[in-house]
Amino acid sequence: MKISFPIMGNSYLAFKQLVKDIGHEPIVAPLPTARTMSLGTMYAPEFACIPFKIMLGTYLEAIEKGAEVIVASGGHGPCRAGYYGVLHQKIIQDLGYDTKIIVFDSIAKTYKEFISKLKWLLKTGQTSWWQFLKAFRPAWAKLKALDEIEILSYHVRPYEINTGETTRVYRKCLQLMDEPITPSDIKEAGEVCVQMLRNIPQDKSRKPLKIGIIGEIYVLIEPFANLDIQATLGEMGVYTERAMHLFHWIKENTKLSRHEKKVIKLAQPYLRQMIGGHGINSIGETVMFAERGFDGVIQLAPFSCIPEIVAKGILPQVSHDQEISVMTIFLDEMMGKAGMQTRLEAFVDLLLQRREHRLAEAL
């Protein structure tokens, strides 16, 4: 069967492999573009969040390429993401397509359904459970390697001597990572990529500003949604770290990691309730970045994102108490790269001034 899935950062490389390994034909939707966005916007409700719109656009483009089934992850609230699947399906049906969306909700809460969906996927792919388990390892390894490569690129970029080189090398890395199939080949390719990134000529004498990126997970991870904010900042000479990467997120989704527990604890003085999405993380991560001596924090939030609006209401107090500058960027279909660039430059200027001010005071 022709199976597709949502695009989220570079993870499609791993999912593509997984689909193939369980005996189906993967349909990788085109990476999101302005066309994806306008397709999604046209058929989604006006106030649906950006991830909903981009995903809908992606699904429609996957359907154009022949996808018969789309596999997505679900959820149980309290935010909207867990309901995406139902509504996506209804909209797609209303448009006259019979493509099925199969949503995997939490295995703990819907054990029976989860297993029967999986069974169906394996049966139609003529794959045994044993083959399935075997297929899991390389996909997992790929996801992990991809995360590492991406993170390294953010570390290298602010030091690069030739502006744009990291981005070029990173693109090459993605091509390289598309090929290997076995775990050992994947590991090897991963190491080659790391080396390639390390070999980029760098000026280590720079003292880049440090900015933490927090907010809603999809716009954090998908560069199309955040207008490639981390690369943009990197090329402006800023070191960035973001609160979430897909590999870690999947791991954390299965059980609360120590990191996440700490984040929730740090958020306590400001927000005492899990509010869905990553609202509480946004508060806790800001405190954590402040404690680690970052110069500033940027909150990325889809327009109309419920938990991030709550978080935004609380962040000024956090920013005040923790003495860290926070800027919120709401992302919608109208936001352009130029607008983003201007806002980033203004924020970076502000942070540079603050830093100088602080240094002058320290003397």
Added chain:
Amino acid sequence: MTQLKIGFPRTLFYFLYYPFWYTFFTELGCEVVTSLPTTKYSLDLGVEETVNDACLPIKLYHGHVAELKEQVDVLFMPRMVKVRKMETEVFCPKFLGLPDMVRNSIADLPRIIDEKVDLSKGLFPKWDLCRKVAEQLEKRGFIVWQAYRQAQKCQDKFKQYLVQGIEVQEAIDAVIEGRICHESKQFTTDIDLAILGYPYLIYDSFVNVGLFEKLGHMGIKPWTVEMVPPHRLEAQAKYLPKSLFWYFSNRTIRATFYYLHEKKVDGIVHVTAFGCGPDAMVDKLMELEAKHSGPIPFLTLSLDEQTGEAGIFTRIEAFVDMLRLRRKNDENIFSHHG
């Protein structure tokens, strides 16, 4: 001894739960103070205090709190999480974080009671909640039990009135004054229109610019979520493969199914707040369902601080004209062929 003054903002949960808490606190010997009905002033206050990306109802809540804060000793601002035994049904995330939002954005607040309302666990969750709230007021023992029983009685009565279609503010006033409800003004009507949405939009006459009164004059009988018999409302759950995660949203969508399939109204109006997160999904579900049931005409009215009376009424009027025209055409067809 002077009575402790407890502040209860006249918005959000006020419209469905005020009779309960009013009775409870009064029986405990406190004085309950509410903010005045929403006006332009509450809105302006609220806009000043809230993140500007918040929806209208959240801004209004901030406004009501700002208005009350200097008049009371304690602010009652329950953290609404779950009101029934369903694992995945909560309130909108903005409700979940509301006490924190208020605390971090309004200065000089009095003491706050923000006990978590989670009625999904335990044998007697409501009683447990009341006990905890009373404890914060240093009240214990039998008097609390009595207050709880009394509050429950009052609330039951109130719910009955709502199902009968008594106007909400009148029902609230009647039960807390312990009098019989005045019957709502009777209009002759020829059109049944479901007006669906969250209670804090539907029943706040500033927000809805006096909608119900005007509908009456236009010869329209309005039907609301609260007028659906409770067991019929829940029975509609079967129409969706998965329940929504938000209590008020489930009520709204289920009422939609009820009015489409059982009560069969002439049209449906969805009243929603501009930028409302849950409603982005609810509205689309309603629209698709109405389209595939007939179709039944469907109108979305999205409210924000700029929506004027004029805007709302031209749209409603046009909608109603269309409904009447439709009916006439149907009748014509009927008489020609019958």
